[in-house]
Amino acid sequence: MREKFKSLVAKAAEWHELTKEELIYVLQPEDHKERELLFKKADEVRQNYCGSDVHLRGIIEFSNICERNCLYCGLRGDNKRLNRYRIPEEEILEAAAGAYRLGYKTIVLQSGEDSWYTADRLCSIIRKIKEGLDVAITLCVGERTYEDYREFRNAGADRYLLKHETANGALYTRLHPGMSFRARISRLEWLKELGYQVGAGNMVGLPGQTIADLADDILFMKRMDVDMAGIGPFIPHGNTPLGKASGGTLDLTLRVLACARLLMPLVHLPATTAVGTLHPYGREKALQCGANVVMPNITPSRYRKDYEIYPNKICVNEEPERCRGCIQNRISSIGRTVASDYGHSLKLKVRHNY
Ligand code: SF4
Structure with a gap:
């Protein structure tokens, strides 16, 4: 093993x-031993700062x-081969x-x-969930106005997830027609200002993305002092302009996750559904490389x-x-436990005893 790798x-x-x-160097282990060391150290940092608990978030x-028309996404407006739906409020409340x-x-x-979904419509759902259930609410509904974000927060939303997708501004512009990286950053700043626990996050393996870009993603989230970092592989979708591109690998995604844990010890890091799609035990592997959150799907099945x-x-x-039973078994199988608290920001907990 290279001395430099070990010491970094x-x-x-x-x-x-x-x-x-240094981060670019650590993101590229030379062999199996270096890779194992990186994963082991990330797992140790996760254990020291987050403990054995895995937080479940029901989506x-x-x-x-x-x-929008993001080039990589199957939900993009120009994809006409998708059945579109809006779940009626009653069904959303039942699912919650x-x-x-x-x-x-x-x-x-x-x-x-x-x-x-005007602010009024969304606030009605948020309020009803918060009035009826003792849960935290995370919103992930994209770019909205400052006023909307304020109303959602006043209605009871605790957290907001707005992935930055890539910190490479030129690549961001190519992938997101009509959108700007500057606008994305402003929104993350607004959300912090409004007192949300904020999540950003990036894709791994985007066409044209370099290791240096991935290092920038991690450093960007560290600088933004985010509470959660959603890091997952890019998986090409056939009905999008990037349908023929090659996707991100499990190995590179795990390396980025591990480095994110090393540099952001108190951040919540999900083992994403996308890593579970790349490998049957992808989520377990991610949980052993620094992740401490799983986000099972609780959308009504139809x-x-x-x-x-x-x-x-x-x-x-x-x-x-x-799904709940399956996740429980997967978490137990690697010697971890399902958390019983809300899973609020670990940073808030440590810094302000939240
Ligand atoms: S990534 Fe989000 S904003 Fe972009 S097309 Fe998909 S759902 Fe819409």
Whole structure:
């Protein structure tokens, strides 16, 4: 094993700081031994800072209608080969109540960018969930106005997930017609200002993305001091302009996850459904490389197959009860436990005893 690799991993595990050049080096282990060391150290940092608990967040994908045209995404407005749906409010509330009965303490409300959901409509759903259930709410509904974000927050939303997708501004512009990286950053700043626990995140293996870009992604999230970092592989979807591109690999995704854990010890890191799609034990592997969150799908099953951001997504036919049991077994199988608290920001907990 290269001495330099060993000492940089040790430095990252102890001080949680690396320069961009150092991070680029650590992101590229030379062999199996170096890779194992990186994963082992990330797992140790996760254990020291987050413990054995895995936080479950139940996701309700309540609308697959999207007015954007992101080049990689199956929900993009120009994809006419998708059945579009909006789940009626009553059904969303039932799904949330069902998840609560199964022990979920966080409900994630996720959709495409669908302006039919005015602030009033979304606030009504948020309020009803918060009034009826003792859960935290994460919103993931894309770019909105400052005023909308304020109303959602006042209605009771606790967290907001707005992935930055890539910190390479030129690549961001190519992938997101009509959108700008600057606007994305402003929104992340607004969300922080409004007191949300904020999640950003990036894709791994995008066409044209370099290792240096991935290092920038991690350093960007560290600088933004995010509470959660959603890092997952790019998986090409046949009905998009990037359908023929090659996707991100499990190995590279795990390396990025491990480095993210080394540099951001208190961040919540999900083992994404997308890594579970790349490999039957992808989520377990991610949980052993620094991840501490799993986000099972609790969308009513008849809608699930149509929330097709990427193809062959796992768990589209599982009922929430089965899914909950399956996840529990997977977590126990690697010696970990399911958390029983809300899973709020670890940074808030440590810094402000939240
Ligand atoms: S990534 Fe989000 S905003 Fe972009 S097309 Fe897909 S659902 Fe819409």
